[in-house]
Amino acid sequence: MAEAAESPGDPRTTSPRPLFAGLSEISISQDIPVEGEITIPMRSRIRELDSSTLNESVQNTIMRDLKAVGKKFMHVLYPRKSNTLLRDWDLWGPLVLCVTLALMLQRGSADNENDGGPQFAEVFVIIWFGAVTITLNSKLLGGNISFFQSLCVLGYCILPLTVALLVCRLVLLAKPGPINFIVRLFVVIVMFAWSIVASTAFLADSQPPNRKALAIYPVFLFYFVISWMILTFTP
Amino acid sequence: MATTATPAGGSRNGTGPEWGGFEENIQGGGSAVIDMENMDDTSGSSFEDMGELHQRLREEEVDADAAAAEEEDGEFLGMKGFKGQLSRQVADQMWQAGKRQASRAFSLYANIDILRPYFDVEPAQVRSRLLESMIPIKMVNFPQKIAGELYGPLMLVFTLVAILLHGMKTSDTIIREGTLMGTAIGTCFGYWLGVSSFIYFLAYLCNAQITMLQMLALLGYGLFGHCIVLLVTYNIHLHALFYLFWLLVGGLSTLRMVAVLVSRTVGPTQRLLLCGTLAALHMLFLLYLHFAYHKVVEGILDTLEGPNIPPMQRVPRDIPAVLPDVRPPARMLNTTVKAVEVILQSH
Numbered sequence: 001m002a003e004a005a006e007s008p009g010d011p012r013t014t015s016p017r018p019l020f021a022g023l024s025e026i027s028i029s030q031d032i033p034v035e036g037e038i039t040i041p042m043r044s045r046i047r048e049l050d051s052s053t054l055n056e057s058v059q060n061t062i063m064r065d066l067k068a069v070g071k072k073f074m075h076v077l078y079p080r081k082s083n084t085l086l087r088d089w090d091l092w093g094p095l096v097l098c099v100t101l102a103l104m105l106q107r108g109s110a111d112n113e114n115d116g117g118p119q120f121a122e123v124f125v126i127i128w129f130g131a132v133t134i135t136l137n138s139k140l141l142g143g144n145i146s147f148f149q150s151l152c153v154l155g156y157c158i159l160p161l162t163v164a165l166l167v168c169r170l171v172l173l174a175k176p177g178p179i180n181f182i183v184r185l186f187v188v189i190v191m192f193a194w195s196i197v198a199s200t201a202f203l204a205d206s207q208p209p210n211r212k213a214l215a216i217y218p219v220f221l222f223y224f225v226i227s228w229m230i231l232t233f234t235p
Numbered sequence: 236m237a238t239t240a241t242p243a244g245g246s247r248n249g250t251g252p253e254w255g256g257f258e259e260n261i262q263g264g265g266s267a268v269i270d271m272e273n274m275d276d277t278s279g280s281s282f283e284d285m286g287e288l289h290q291r292l293r294e295e296e297v298d299a300d301a302a303a304a305e306e307e308d309g310e311f312l313g314m315k316g317f318k319g320q321l322s323r324q325v326a327d328q329m330w331q332a333g334k335r336q337a338s339r340a341f342s343l344y345a346n347i348d349i350l351r352p353y354f355d356v357e358p359a360q361v362r363s364r365l366l367e368s369m370i371p372i373k374m375v376n377f378p379q380k381i382a383g384e385l386y387g388p389l390m391l392v393f394t395l396v397a398i399l400l401h402g403m404k405t406s407d408t409i410i411r412e413g414t415l416m417g418t419a420i421g422t423c424f425g426y427w428l429g430v431s432s433f434i435y436f437l438a439y440l441c442n443a444q445i446t447m448l449q450m451l452a453l454l455g456y457g458l459f460g461h462c463i464v465l466l467v468t469y470n471i472h473l474h475a476l477f478y479l480f481w482l483l484v485g486g487l488s489t490l491r492m493v494a495v496l497v498s499r500t501v502g503p504t505q506r507l508l509l510c511g512t513l514a515a516l517h518m519l520f521l522l523y524l525h526f527a528y529h530k531v532v533e534g535i536l537d538t539l540e541g542p543n544i545p546p547m548q549r550v551p552r553d554i555p556a557v558l559p560d561v562r563p564p565a566r567m568l569n570t571t572v573k574a575v576e577v578i579l580q581s582h
Contacts, residue, residue, distance in 0.1 A: 122416060126416065136347065137386075140347065140350055140351050140354035140386075142351075142354075210357060211356075211357065211358065213358045214358055214386065217390060221394065221397050224397055225396075225397060225400060225416075228400050228401065229416075
């Protein structure tokens with residue numbers, strides 16, 4: 001019985017047992033410092049957090065969120081194996097990137113009256129449903145990553161492709177021709193490779209080691225489709 | 236371990252039935268400890284979102300109760316806080332009922348778990364199955380084995396979608412790639428799911444021994460041949476080459492599927508019906524993919540750039556008899572390249 005108490009690594013042999021016993025016999029008026037120790041710090045910490053985030057100014061909240069998003073952008077641009085994107089996942093960055101991409105891939109109304117709206121919706125739906133499909137696939141293959149963590153990583157790794165789109169738009173301001181196309185092709189290919197390397201750096205560790213290729217292949221297809229949309233875009 | 240269970244058992248005997256709900260509260264208190272550990276660890280468990288929600292609600296409940304108790308007297312729990320304990324029991328039971336309903340709503344996760352065994356593959360297995368899908372096996376007296384997995388077929392369908400999109404590669408001819416993308420996805424998934432269901436229905440009529448999963452897997456791997464043919468012929472535009480690949484590669488993958496079905500069906504009429512239908516649909520789909528998409532693109536191009544370009548050069552490639560004025564080498568070029576030529580000439 002002492003071993004059972006010692007197995008969590010607690011060297012004290014006598015105090016954990018009364019603690020556990022006290023927890024279950026709490027309704028019979030025993031002294032319950034245990035529950036106090038366990039719940040009260042959490043409670044006071046939660047209270048502290050609530051009051052601190054409720055009472056701070058809006059600017060502080062926004063700047064904190066923006067800094068978190070910016071930090072994750074830096075992690076994507078210089079991909080190293082790190083846990084930042086996974087640990088504090090958020091979907092602000094992916095939303096901003098997806099909306100930027102969808103707005104810029106929209107056709108102007110010069111070509112067709114109906115092309116403005118559906119274009120935005122198509123890109124939006126493709127990005128989010130593609131990300132959901134890849135997440136489901138990686139979970140079904142046995143990965144231990146949470147749903148939103150995976151969405152976060154895939155969304156943030158669209159950043160290089162958004163940069164590629166901006167560069168392509170600038171290049172398209174010059175005169176059209178085969179050189180134009182080759183420059184754009186080169187830029188898109190480089191950014192496509194960067195996206196895949198970035199997402200692999202974050203996602204590969206969560207997969208079983210022998211199935212990494214199976215999980216990365218749909219990511220490759222997903223970014224390929226987005227790169228194709230960017231490459232074939234003409235204003 | 237029995238030793239750690241005895242304290243709980245002893246206390247259960249001691250508390251009595253009226254404290255049963257309260258006992259659950261304590262069990263919940265135990266789980267509160269576990270949730271905290273999970274929150275610190277963020278091991279990536281997919282229940283952490285539920286756990287977080289549970290934890291937050293539990294803490295709100297604990298907060299509310301603690302606030303109420305603190306208003307009365309300083310002691311949080313104990314014999315004095317009888318009313319507090321009762322209200323907490325009621326709150327906890329309501330929480331448990333709500334949680335049960337939420338778990339039922341979250342059974343979507345359990346539905347995903349149903350698919351989990353079909354994704355249990357290794358890369359080497361996928362590779363070998365891809366290669367085997369091109370090799371027909373002549374054993375027809377004994378039912379041939381079909382791998383019941385969905386990863387390979389699903390990835391092949393997505394690859395086919397990507398290849399279809401890659402087929403319109405130069406930007407000058409792509410006007411509405413959004414609509415084309417939706418059509419590509421709809422076509423490929425529609426073919427895979429629709430034809431599988433139809434052949435499964437026919438197999439049911441013909442008493443063939445094949446399940447829906449096996450049919451999906453079989454047809455999915457049969458799309459590997461389509462992927463190869465389209466990948467090659469979208470880059471090298473020779474009609475003869477396309478027909479050769481259509482017969483060879485398309486034919487091989489069709490033969491493989493036909494052999495499997497024949498081995499699982501009894502009776503010549505049934506075999507003919509089932510295999511004839513599958514072969515026709517599979518080969519015609521490849522023809523459709525090669526020709527119909529180009530026509531769509533060229534149709535759109537016609538309506539948008541009609542006045543600038545003489546209509547002779549806009550004729551689709553699949554009607555060779557109507558190309559009298561085009562130079563023979565030009566017939567091998569992609570229409571998109573012809574469009575680029577024309578645009579460069581007009582500058």
